[in-house]
Amino acid sequence: QLGHKGSAAILGVRSSFDHLEDHTIDKVTFERWLARNGLHMSTHDIDILTSHFDVDGHGHMNIEAFILGMRGNLNERRLSIVEKAFAKADKTGDGRAPVEDLVECLNVEMMPEVRKGTMTPMEGAMEFVRRLEGTTKMSEGVITKGDFVDYYSWLSCSIIDDDTFVTLIETAWEVTERDVGEDRFKLCSRVMIVHSSEKVKGVTDPVKQEQYMRTTLQHFDLENDGTLTMEQFLKAAHRMSCTMDEEIGQLFFDKFKAEGGGLDYVMMARALFNVTE
Incomplete structure (x- = not known):
């Protein structure tokens, strides 16, 4: 009750x-x-x-x-979106964020009191800080990730529906539950896989398809060192019917980064076609 x-x-x-x-x-x-x-x-x-x-x-x-x-504690779905919100303000990644950084990331315009006009955005920001102080162990103007999660654990008590809670956090902190970047990475990967598969007509062997992709990528390896720069990779991707920006390109670099920098396109081709050496 x-x-x-x-x-x-x-x-x-x-x-x-x-x-x-x-x-x-x-x-x-x-x-x-x-x-x-x-x-x-x-x-x-x-x-x-x-x-x-x-x-x-x-x-x-x-x-x-x-x-x-x-x-009670936040369930897995609620905890995930709250952690994404905190990550926006945790610029050093050490699990601590100054309150001013949190306020900077918070969309105070979406606070109910601000939307109704009973508070100015500045007053809304001050009210948010006051609530933090009342429910967490904030010290010297810094809040930990654990305290931030605790704060939203209290708020979570009043919201039965997960979708409503997630939407609230997405709106307040301008984060998204779905990883759009990862979705685009998968889409671009799929486009390049399909392109390479179709170019090797009548061949269903993934090894042959992987070799075609690797050869296409190698064509842009002007230094012949087994890696591509961002500019080279984006051109190679375009050749394989996939147009992407540097933000998505960086996801490929993060996953298939060579030891000396650059993108290891051999590793990438093998991974996309699930081919071992």
Whole structure:
């Protein structure tokens, strides 16, 4: 019942008992709190809860453990899109991001309050920071990836549908769940494979098809060192009916990078046709 009321209700548990130094309550106190808030549980269920969140074995329920248990963790799909959002601000890749970098990446124009006109974009940014401070352990203006995930774990409590949650993150942080670049990489690979296969007429042997692709790529290897520069590779791809920009070309370089730099086109051709040496 409490979980269905969302993050505000769950955090309300913390505020109700924040005055307790040891952050624990006994079964009777918890039962009274439930009744005051219109929540009904059997004595048996209360016993189970109290026992489950009794972290020190003293018969008292630990409030923090209970809150985290009610909140739960992000499922795989939600976690993936949240991590993509954080990665935009984590410029060094060390799992830490200054708050100002997060605010810079956040599309504050899409915050409900800003869209309604009750907040200016600046006020929206300040409100976002305030919420971060209220639900994370942000220190010295820096938030960790774990804290960022925790923040959205609280928000996630109020959103039952995965699609709605993902759309919210995509809109707020201007990220996409699908890896469009990877899709284009696969499409370009397929175009070049089909081109090479069709050029070797009447031959279904992938080894022969791979050799044709390799020969086509080799034609653009002006240094004859087994590698291609970006410019050379893009021209070779165009020869094989595939027009791509440098952004997609870089995906091929990342996957088939030669030790000395450049694209190892022999490795690429063999990989695309699944041919071993």
